[in-house]
Amino acid sequence: MKIVNGFDLMDYAQKRNVMLPAFNTTNLEMTKAIIQGLNSVHMPGMIQISSNNLHLSDPETIAFLVNKFLKGTDTPIGLHLDHGKSFEDVKACVDAGFTSIMVDASDQDFEGNIAEVKRTVEYCHFYNIPVEAELGAIMGKEDDHVSEADCHTDPALVREFVERSGCDLLAVSIGNVHGFDVKPKVDLDLLKKIAEVSPVPLVLHGGSGIPFEQVKAMKQYKMLKINYGSDLRSAYIKTFGEAYEKNHKEANLFGLCKKAVENVAKTASDLVLIINDMK
Ligand code: G3H
Numbered sequence: 001m002k003i004v005n006g007f008d009l010m011d012y013a014q015k016r017n018v019m020l021p022a023f024n025t026t027n028l029e030m031t032k033a034i035i036q037g038l039n040s041v042h043m044p045g046m047i048q049i050s051s052n053n054l055h056l057s058d059p060e061t062i063a064f065l066v067n068k069f070l071k072g073t074d075t076p077i078g079l080h081l082d083h084g085k086s087f088e089d090v091k092a093c094v095d096a097g098f099t100s101i102m103v104d105a106s107d108q109d110f111e112g113n114i115a116e117v118k119r120t121v122e123y124c125h126f127y128n129i130p131v132e133a134e135l136g137a138i139m140g141k142e143d144d145h146v147s148e149a150d151c152h153t154d155p156a157l158v159r160e161f162v163e164r165s166g167c168d169l170l171a172v173s174i175g176n177v178h179g180f181d182v183k184p185k186v187d188l189d190l191l192k193k194i195a196e197v198s199p200v201p202l203v204l205h206g207g208s209g210i211p212f213e214q215v216k217a218m219k220q221y222k223m224l225k226i227n228y229g230s231d232l233r234s235a236y237i238k239t240f241g242e243a244y245e246k247n248h249k250e251a252n253l254f255g256l257c258k259k260a261v262e263n264v265a266k267t268a269s270d271l272v273l274i275i276n277d278m279k
């Protein structure tokens, strides 16, 4: 298949009442594994890369790999910019063929966040590409990016933010965190309040470590997309760590990369099946 448009994926998920998994990639093996994992369980979703990872793997390289690994598959998969940190990254990803975009200006004040999202929306909508925005910063660690800020999304600001910025999806801060260092404390009542006023579907960041029952309960509160990064990265890193622990002379890089792809693909497909009650 070819990379699928983000609006079409949102439409698919809403019609079938499923949550779209969005998995973070970093390199060739992660990209291959995520596509393999989604395709093996025939669950549409997104492969995404964050702005900080683009310094290692640029948008063209990732888009090239995604197109290559999608050949012969039959599961709709989109390519998403995660935590887009600059307008330059947004434009580079759109040019490279990404099919949905997140602009993360949650570290700015309310007006600054709206202005940044609005100009991204104006640009992306010209190409029929949906834009995800974030209101309320999410605490934790995303690879080498650390955020100390923990500003829960204020339901009183949601409608105005969405209407003025024009975003198509809204990432919320409801006690979810990035990475494994801080324990998530999800506030479902807060999510319910946000869902009641949000004109657009919601996105959960920091999927790794959130109890599955809580994730499933979020479906009734407009949660349409869920991001998983650390669970997959950990499966990847463990493959090499365990092999090295067993044998300090281990040098079969090809064998370990292959094993890492299998482990990450299995982690991704298991997550997809569980959160959508397919297992
Ligand atoms: O944007 C990426 C995600 O929010 C990943 O979070 O690493 O905690 O699963 P996670």
Ligand code: ZN
Pocket: 083, 142, 178, 205, 206, 227
């Ligand atoms: Zn995130």
